[in-house]
Amino acid sequence: MEFVVLSNARVKRPVTLPGGITLVPCFQTELESANSRISELTLEMMHRGCFVYDGWLPVDDWQADTVCEAISTIDSALAVLVLRTSAWFSWEPKYSPIVRGGMCYDLEQQDVVQMNQLANSVNEMNEKDSRALLSSIGWLSHSVRASEAPARFLFAFLSIEALATHIEGTSGEVSAFGRLRCEKLNGQQRKERRQECIRNIMDQLLDANPEKAVEQAYSQCVVGLGQRLQAHLTHVFGGETHPIELLFKRRVDGKTLYDLRHEIAHGKMDALSQAQREAVFRRARDLERIARRYIFEVLGNVVGCGLESGEGQTLLSVTPRLREGIVSNESMYKGPIDMAEVYSSMYMDSIRGSS
Structure with a gap:
């Protein structure tokens, strides 16, 4: 070889x-x-x-x-x-x-005009909101340019998680994304509610069964990232269930996209396995489409007009x-x-x- x-x-x-x-x-x-x-x-x-x-x-x-x-x-x-x-x-x-050439995408003048309009809308946001949105777009850009499948996959997931975390957790009271929050409490209110929940369970169970007290306090009071993300995306996508199905429910080789994200991020993937890298690469395309669609949903909500997230026409180069x-x-x-x-x-x- x-x-x-x-x-x-x-x-x-x-x-x-x-x-x-x-x-x-x-x-x-x-x-x-x-x-x-x-x-x-x-x-x-x-x-x-x-x-x-x-x-x-x-x-x-x-x-x-x-x-x-x-x-x-x-x-x-x-x-x-x-x-x-x-x-x-x-x-x-x-x-x-x-046997194959490179891929390119046709961008029409209307695509450029739309992107300029979106850029102007982003510039009108407060600094935290605009930075969060641009960071999300930046992660998606890194994803489509990455050559290694695990990096491509994680960057696409970060594109979704970074913006969702900002909207749900760190965006201020005066935020362009306020209507997209799944939960209307601010960060301090959520913290106080979580602490009160933990105190109540500890008061009831700590002396009798410390281990059970900790387990219930965590399961009932601390909502995991996956649950928060699923609730947020369900809220943003409204009645459209396809992205949620792809991320959290549809299994390929026994794993959802979120399961795969967990395996890569926590070192459970074999970095030297060509078969595993190819499997991740195949599923990264679905994740990139969801990330792109999510960003457009957020932008459409903020800008107040319908936006299309189509990738444009794919052309196969005739020159290898x-x-x-x-x-x-x-x-x-x-x-x-x-x-x-x-x-x-x-x-x-x-x-x-x-x-």
Whole structure:
């Protein structure tokens, strides 16, 4: 299995990692001539803090289980290097079938006009409300740009949770989101009610059964995040039940979207399992749609007009991405120097934020 590795770590000689993985630098380990192309590329990698490596791993057969095991071996071998330094590593197969292009979305003039109107409405809110809304939109933006499935999933969930928490818990008395509160008590009133509930239960049960007193005080007086979020979203979406069903009731492989959020956030997901990452990635799209719809529902309520949260028309590019055009062909691939040429120019702009 041949693959390309990108990293901010500079390894000056070919190395063999656990599992029989070989990495070969695609740059000059010692600059020899400032006039050669490979020297220019090496300097560019140093400047960007991103180095290109040619990698391969012997695979005995190409059965699905064997390939999955090989992928897991690569993930594990590269992941353990973070224990030595703060270096990051990413990789992808060197040869990909030319079967798909990139995706793009058509934005019409009316979409731009609508976004400008919404921006003006946000600017008219008080600072706390506008910051909470923009933060929610920012998390959604991070989600659609993230390449790692768990990050994409959690960012989309944060987009919902951050705004919901502000509306229900931290927005002031004079808030544009006041009508969207599921509970009309302010933060201080909720705190006082919770404390009174706890005191009553403790007075009744603490001496006789301390363990039962604590259990009942928590279950009856402290409402969990999931319950608060579900109540809030049910209120915001009104009679529309589909988002609530997707988040809290519909199970795929035994898990709701909220269950999956809990597993990722609390470290119960195997970070090196390709199968689990793919499963999370598939469900992240549903979560992103719900987050987008939720934000539009909130905005529509505040602005006072109906808003559409459609993603626009999806277009498949007719031109395959460059990395999908690198095939096992002597005329295309001429070894590590050629890889340095192709991959450095292809990735440098897209990974500036990684280093």
